[in-house]
Amino acid sequence: MRSRALATTLEITVPVLLLVLWGLLSAGSDTYYFPPLTDILRTFMDTWVFERVRSDVLPSLTRLALGYGIACSVAVAAGLALGLSTPLRRATDPIVQFLRAIPPPALLPFGILVLGVGNAMKIFIIAFVCLWPVLLNTIDGVAGVDPTLRETARVYEIGPVDRVLRVTLPAAAPQIFAGMRTALSLALILMVISEMVASTNGIGYFVLQAQRSFAIPEMWSGILLLGILGYVLNALFLLVERRVLRWHRGSRASALS
Amino acid sequence: MLPWLGIAFMIGLGELLTRTEMISSRHFPPPSEMFAALADELTTAEFWTAVGNTMQGWALGLAIACAIAIPVGIVIGSSSLLYRSVRAVIEFLRPIPSVALIPLAVLIWGSGLESKVFLAAFAATWPLLMQTLYGVQDVDPVATDTARSFGFGRGQRLLHVTLPSAVPYIATGVRISAAVALILAVTAELVIGSPGLGREINIARQSEAVDIMYALIAVTGLLGWGVNIVFARVERRVLHWHPSQRVEVAK
Numbered sequence: 275m276r277s278r279a280l281a282t283t284l285e286i287t288v289p290v291l292l293l294v295l296w297g298l299l300s301a302g303s304d305t306y307y308f309p310p311l312t313d314i315l316r317t318f319m320d321t322w323v324f325e326r327v328r329s330d331v332l333p334s335l336t337r338l339a340l341g342y343g344i345a346c347s348v349a350v351a352a353g354l355a356l357g358l359s360t361p362l363r364r365a366t367d368p369i370v371q372f373l374r375a376i377p378p379p380a381l382l383p384f385g386i387l388v389l390g391v392g393n394a395m396k397i398f399i400i401a402f403v404c405l406w407p408v409l410l411n412t413i414d415g416v417a418g419v420d421p422t423l424r425e426t427a428r429v430y431e432i433g434p435v436d437r438v439l440r441v442t443l444p445a446a447a448p449q450i451f452a453g454m455r456t457a458l459s460l461a462l463i464l465m466v467i468s469e470m471v472a473s474t475n476g477i478g479y480f481v482l483q484a485q486r487s488f489a490i491p492e493m494w495s496g497i498l499l500l501g502i503l504g505y506v507l508n509a510l511f512l513l514v515e516r517r518v519l520r521w522h523r524g525s526r527a528s529a530l531s
Numbered sequence: 532m533l534p535w536l537g538i539a540f541m542i543g544l545g546e547l548l549t550r551t552e553m554i555s556s557r558h559f560p561p562p563s564e565m566f567a568a569l570a571d572e573l574t575t576a577e578f579w580t581a582v583g584n585t586m587q588g589w590a591l592g593l594a595i596a597c598a599i600a601i602p603v604g605i606v607i608g609s610s611s612l613l614y615r616s617v618r619a620v621i622e623f624l625r626p627i628p629s630v631a632l633i634p635l636a637v638l639i640w641g642s643g644l645e646s647k648v649f650l651a652a653f654a655a656t657w658p659l660l661m662q663t664l665y666g667v668q669d670v671d672p673v674a675t676d677t678a679r680s681f682g683f684g685r686g687q688r689l690l691h692v693t694l695p696s697a698v699p700y701i702a703t704g705v706r707i708s709a710a711v712a713l714i715l716a717v718t719a720e721l722v723i724g725s726p727g728l729g730r731e732i733n734i735a736r737q738s739e740a741v742d743i744m745y746a747l748i749a750v751t752g753l754l755g756w757g758v759n760i761v762f763a764r765v766e767r768r769v770l771h772w773h774p775s776q777r778v779e780v781a782k
Contacts, residue, residue, distance in 0.1 A: 288616040376755060
């Protein structure tokens with residue numbers, strides 16, 4: 275028990291110590307690129323609370339949410355169709371594999387050419403990239419549903435719609451969620467990239483502008499904000515996942531004990 | 532048979548839609564013209580230099596990521612105290628989008644190879660570190676206890692028990708990181724203009740050479756696909772003894 279208390283103490287104190295260390299080491303810093311932590315924090319408060327929330331943070335988050343939402347809905351629907359039909363899956367497999375392998379930023383020029391530099395292009399890029407992890411996981415999840423489950427459903431003459439909604443989808447849900455979690459961090463990355471290349475607002479745009487005008491503390495504050503955003507989004511996702519998949523964790527635990 | 536039919540169908544559909552101007556050929560040239568542009572590109576020296584530059588950034592970035600993530604993961608993973616104390620730090624650093632560091636990299640290293648390698652290495656380190664951590668911690672306790680009761684020391688246990696059982700996780704991590712490093716190498720070329728395929732794509736777009744642009748995009752896709760296949764092959768060869776690779780045969 276003592277070692278457990280020690281571990282918990284360490285878990286809290288080490289990050290705090292590191293932060294303090296950063297603050298101390300950078301305190302008298304006159305290195306241009308690494309300003310004192312206190313300067314960064316002050317700029318952070320000045321810039322983001324709540325000065326630029328409407329002009330930069332909200333547009334960024336809207337694009338993120340739209341792109342991610344579109345990707346998840348399309349991917350689950352398409353993945354369901356492909357997962358249920360083996361010939362369809364085999365016929366589309368090379369195309370899916372190829373499109374998935376294209377490094378997403380390489381699609382930016384295509385997006386700009388076809389959709390212009392507006393919001394539509396950014397949402398498209400985010401959606402296109404988030405599509406693949408969710409799609410592949412849905413296909414695998416749906417195709418890998420326990421045959422006993424499927425056959426039991428058929429024996430009890432459960433209709434096709436109910437079968438999909440009540441048996442296939444829930445059984446594939448844990449894997450679909452795994453895909454969605456991967457896609458979430460991709461969405462954030464693509465949001466930043468698309469804003470860095472062609473934009474007039476957004477967090478990515480702000481960070482790049484700060485660098486170009488040599489506003490170093492502003493640039494650091496943007497990087498800090500992106501880190502916090504990534505952390506918070508991930509935590510929120512885990513919260514939702516734990517809720518939605520509670521039955522799954524429960525069934526696993528009881529099977530093990 | 533079916534996969535080839537799928538490919539042929541997509542190419543045919545693209546050809547039909549663009550030839551009939553259902554999709555403006557100014558935005559999306561017919562596939563046949565793309566292939567012609569690709570064939571032209573394959574004969575130029577610039578193209579191969581660009582591929583070489585991209586792959587150089589990729590390889591260096593991935594190598595650095597491996598050199599950092601695997602040892603660090605093994606050290607942290609084999610001590611639960613150490614793991615608990617740095618867990619929060621890792622969980623905070625990991626989701627930072629590596630692209631957020633592009634401005635910093637440009638400031639410090641300019642727009643050359645160093646920036647590209649730094650970004651690729653930074654992004655590729657995290658998935659590999661997480662995989663190594665999981666792998667080292669997921670060792671079967673029975674195996675560890677058995678080794679301990681046979682008098683294996685700490686170092687021997689690490690070498691003969693922990694590492695072999697962590698290798699599959701690490702291999703998967705390397706495969707994921709390889710893809711991530713390639714993505715970041717191309718991103719760096721596109722956004723900050725380091726020489727390579729990404730920059731060529733951008734140049735093609737600016738000079739409205741649409742067919743070349745698509746040909747290059749397709750090349751980056753093929754590169755990513757090829758990297759994945761090569762690593763999956765190597766993984767299967769190296770891990771032929773591991774159950775995860777034998778499942779296919781058993782079925």
